[in-house]
Amino acid sequence: MPDDSAWTNDEIEALVSERARILGPAVWAAAQPDARPVISFAGGLPDIPSLPGEALLRAARAVIEHEQREALQYGGTFGPQPLREAIAERSSRIEGIPVGIDQVIVTSGSAHAIGVVCETLIDPGDTVLVESPNFPGSMRTFRTFGAEQVAIPMDDNGLRVDLVSEALDRLQNEGKRAKFLYCIPTHQNPAGCTLAVGRREQLVELARKHRLLLLEDDAYGELWFEDEPPPSLFALSKGEFALKVSSFSKIIATGLRMGWTMGPPALISRMASVRYDMGTSPFQGRIIAEMIRNGDLDRHIANLRSIYRRKLERVENALRDYCGDYCTYTAPLGGFFLWLQLRPGMSSRDVQLAANERGVIVGQGPQFFADGAATDHLRLAFSYVGMEDIEEGVHRLGDAMAAVAARQAAK
Numbered sequence: 001m002p003d004d005s006a007w008t009n010d011e012i013e014a015l016v017s018e019r020a021r022i023l024g025p026a027v028w029a030a031a032q033p034d035a036r037p038v039i040s041f042a043g044g045l046p047d048i049p050s051l052p053g054e055a056l057l058r059a060a061r062a063v064i065e066h067e068q069r070e071a072l073q074y075g076g077t078f079g080p081q082p083l084r085e086a087i088a089e090r091s092s093r094i095e096g097i098p099v100g101i102d103q104v105i106v107t108s109g110s111a112h113a114i115g116v117v118c119e120t121l122i123d124p125g126d127t128v129l130v131e132s133p134n135f136p137g138s139m140r141t142f143r144t145f146g147a148e149q150v151a152i153p154m155d156d157n158g159l160r161v162d163l164v165s166e167a168l169d170r171l172q173n174e175g176k177r178a179k180f181l182y183c184i185p186t187h188q189n190p191a192g193c194t195l196a197v198g199r200r201e202q203l204v205e206l207a208r209k210h211r212l213l214l215l216e217d218d219a220y221g222e223l224w225f226e227d228e229p230p231p232s233l234f235a236l237s238k239g240e241f242a243l244k245v246s247s248f249s250k251i252i253a254t255g256l257r258m259g260w261t262m263g264p265p266a267l268i269s270r271m272a273s274v275r276y277d278m279g280t281s282p283f284q285g286r287i288i289a290e291m292i293r294n295g296d297l298d299r300h301i302a303n304l305r306s307i308y309r310r311k312l313e314r315v316e317n318a319l320r321d322y323c324g325d326y327c328t329y330t331a332p333l334g335g336f337f338l339w340l341q342l343r344p345g346m347s348s349r350d351v352q353l354a355a356n357e358r359g360v361i362v363g364q365g366p367q368f369f370a371d372g373a374a375t376d377h378l379r380l381a382f383s384y385v386g387m388e389d390i391e392e393g394v395h396r397l398g399d400a401m402a403a404v405a406a407r408q409a410a411k
Contacts, residue, residue, distance in 0.1 A: 019144045039393035042361040044189060044250075044336045045384040047307050051253050052291075052300045059290035063283065071283045077272040079106020079260070080285030086292040087260050094222075095235040102265040103239060105272055106280050110219050110247035110259040114138055114182075117215060117243060118145045119274045120267070121179050129167060129181040131159050133339075133368035133377070135189045138182060138217065150178070151371040156330045158195035159183055161202045168210045180213040180243075186229045187220035187335025190368045190379040194333050197230035204233060207241040213267075214242040219250050222301050224334035225309040234262055243267060248288060250336070251301050256284055308336070308383055314390045315382045322398030326405060327378070336383035342376040345408055346401070351378060354400035360393050 013021065063071050067082075078084060084104045091099040107113040122128070124146030130139060132151035142149055150171075152163050164181065171178055181203075185195035195203075207214050216233045234244035243263035248256050258280060261271065291297040315338060316331065327340040342348060352364045365377030385393055 018146075022144050022146070023140070036359055038359045038361055039385055039389045039396070040361040041380045041382065041385055041393060041397075042363050043384055044381045045254060046250060047304070047311070047383055048386075050300075050304060050307055052296065055291055055296040055300060056252075056287060059287040059294070059296065062290050062294075063286045067286055071286045073282060074278045075280070075282035075285065077275045077277070077279045078268075079104075079280050080282045080289070082289040083260075083285035083292075086289040087262075090292055091262060095232060097235050097238060099239065099262060100265070103262050103268055104260055105268050106258065106260050106285060108257045108259070108280050109249055109254075110217065110245045111137055111141070112257075113245045113259050113261045114141055114215070114217070116271050116275060117180075117245070117261070118142065118147070120271050121213075122147050126179045127171060127176055129164065129178045130370050131183045131188070132370050132373070133190055133365070133375070134182070134370060135184065135217070136367050139370050142182070147179070149370045151369065151373075152181075154188075154191060154193070156193060158185060158188065158191075158193045158199060159203070161199045161206065164203065165206055168206065168212065172210075177210075178212060180215045181207075182215045182217065183233075184217045184219070185233060186218060187223060187332055187337070189220065189335070190337050190363065190365075190377075191330075191339040192332030192335055192337045193330060193339075194229050200230055200233055200236055204236045204241060207233075207237060212241070216242050216244045218244055219247045220335035221246070222251055223304060223308060223336070225305060225312065226333065229333065240264060251304065252288065252291070252297070256288070258284055258288060305334075308334075311382045311385075311387060311390065312338075314387065315380065315394060318391045318394035322395045323401055326398070326401035336381050338380040338382060340378040340380060342378065342401070343405075344376075346376055346404055348376045348378050350404045350407075351397075351400055354403050355397050358396040358400055360396045360400070362397065 083106055084101045087104050088099045088101045107116060118141055122145040126147050127150060128142050128147045129150050129152055132153055139149060150167055152167060153160050168178065185200060187194055206212060214233045218232060221229060232244055234242040243261055245259065245261050247259035326346065327342050329338050329340050332338065342351060348365045352362055355362055363379035365375040366372065369375060
């Protein structure tokens, strides 16, 4: 192995780019698995037993038998054409508006798509509006591109659109404009809430008035439990003022590293123009296209809704039994997450540490706020943990909350 001492820290710092200096040496999403037998409510990951291996195998065989020549070559920077066609056709049905192939680009997951959007739109010093709380990975991306993030608070019903309007007016008075507003309107991460149709319509009207682009992250939108969510911002704006970023990670498997973005054709084309790769895997793209065509994807998603609904019910029952004295929450309508509000005076950091000592991993609230606001929230991701481990995990979490509460009372 090379001798790391050949380069001093100062030399490395001088060598790397400004974006790398902004990030520092810490590596995102590279943590080693905990060696202990833990119960993890930390990651927004799909349910392992439900992974559709057989459906993927059927689709792969069909691709090799009928499309091998095309599937095993480069596919171009817009992504595999059969998948773009399948996405456009399926999205036309789901969105309720016509979606053409020129409105679709395929990427290596939604995180890659958001990075390409930033590469296309953001210069250092630009302003972007972001929901608060929000997904830390996306906020990290905006920061590395040198964007100033303006946090827009949420309530139990989602983004405060009235505060979006105030922020836009304030920026206009300062001679500035926001390049886009980033939001997760459906089954929000971490808060779990879904933005009501009235607020969505108001947000689209603001976008039209201020010529504001809406960057709609929809990783969880199809994972609803009872009723379908309201129309997307992309649909409400007729595809004109929203870039909708979606992912196959949550509805098929994270290991595919495949996602897609829909938006105005001119912006989709500019996204393709800044890519340095030759597009995402034509082989994997054609496998997913086959799953869409043969109906396996829709059947799988219906199964996932049932699984995650049952998991949520089990978590809620356990929270009532073991944590009811220490926290409250608003039940999500879909997705992967519960956003727990600890009772006044309890520290989310203390509870997180106490839970960790008991072999339970949860997400701590402050990491989800762009403005670094202190908060006594915990994020529970109920999607990944095994059904058989949910009650025990929440029981341990309740013990951790009780211990922190007891220490607080003793002060």
